[in-house]
Amino acid sequence: MPTSTGIAVSSEIALRVPAVAAAVRTISEAAASLRVKVVEIADDGTETDVPAHPVAGLLKNEANDWTSGFELTRSLMVDALTRDQGGLAQVTRRSSDDSVLEIIRPRPGYINVDYPDDSLQPRYRINGIIQPAGNIVHLKSTFDRSPVTLCREAIGVAIVMERHAAQLFGKGARPGGVVSSPKPLGDEGLKKMIKGWRAAMEGSENGGKTAFLYDGASWAQMTFSSVDAQFQQLRIFQLQEIARAFNIPAILIGELSRATWSNSAEMQRLFLLLCLEPWLKALESAYRRALFTKEERAKYAVRFERDDFSKVDLAVLAAAINSLVASRVINPNTGRDWLDLPPRDGGEEYANPNTGSSQPGSAQNPADPIRNSAQTPPKPDNEDDADKEPRDDA
Helix, strand or coil, X not given: CECCCCCECCHHHHCCCHHHHHHHHHHHHHHHHCCEEEEEECCCCCEEECCCCHHHHHHHCEEECCEEHHHHHHHHHHHHHHCCCCEEEEEEECCCCCCEEEEECCCCCCEXXXXXXXXXCCEEEECCXXXXXXXXXXXXXXXXXXXXXXXXXXXXXXXXXXXXXXHHHHCCCCCCEEEECCCCCHHXXXXXXXXXXXXXXXXXXXXXXXXXXXXXXXXXXXCCCHHHHCHHHHHXXXXXXXXXXCCCCHHHHCCCCCCCHHHHHHHHHXXXXXXXXXXXXXXXXXHHHHHCXXXXXXXXXXXXXXXXXXXXXXXXXXXXXXXXXXXXXXXXXXXXXXXXXXXXCCCCCCCCCCCHHHCCCCCCCCCCHHHHHHCCCCCCCCHHHHHCCCCCCC
């Protein structure tokens, strides 16, 4: 269905708009770049990494023989951002133990989904055959509509402005004008004048040339209208509209008119909290529902590690680790793990490295009983005299 601009905006056409492509790439590739793991959930709520779980290998390494885990997550995100049906993938299981063998993301439209009743329970079909819901990974967007569909009018306006800019610069990057002649030209004379003018003046290669007119003809340049004069500002506003539709800071799609050193880091933080975090929660839920059986869901879950975003700014990460170690919230080895460094000897101690009284191995550290018990007390000043027998001065 065409938009008010007369342009029908499909997923393929929308991705030809640089702002839309940048938003989709930023969100999908950021989610796929995070480390993913399978965790085991204990009764008290604590989570333990299970790197040997088969699902972890599929999501981190190869989802199937021709698709990596990175490509799987990225493709599901792209589909959810651009298609109303969302991101869909088929799970193949072993017949022996019902464990996951591979995850296949087919071409869009291969898996059909509809909602036959008021409960909104989805029904999945492949080649007309109903598939078990537990064998389909389904990543849906907010409002059950993709951002591309919801902002199709804004995308249509951006396409029209892009075409207008192409036509403007394609004709020498200057506004049109009027050539007037005091003499009647006739049809043939008018055709020759237009042909000669275009050959001499139109096109980017003829920009800046001086025009020569004959027989009293004159040139009147047309001025920009108020809309044309604000063309650049209107294009910036359209980029901001598209960024709002994807709930992404405009600086992340290249709109840097109001970007500064101080607010750029804050915009990245808002991107993680307000845009990417809801998508990661939806991804984790979609994977957990389809990759684990009903009994396994109470025990296992899929998690994306958000800490990778804090590593972008090493100074901020170093200050956070130093503060947490000093306050004894974490130990040095935990901080080293955040930096992908191996543990060191003595790094399990919860001690403040900025004060000598709490250093590991210090005699004044009450948390170090081994060192305190091994500490030899100082000898009294008269210890040597006490060991000697009394001398009879008489």
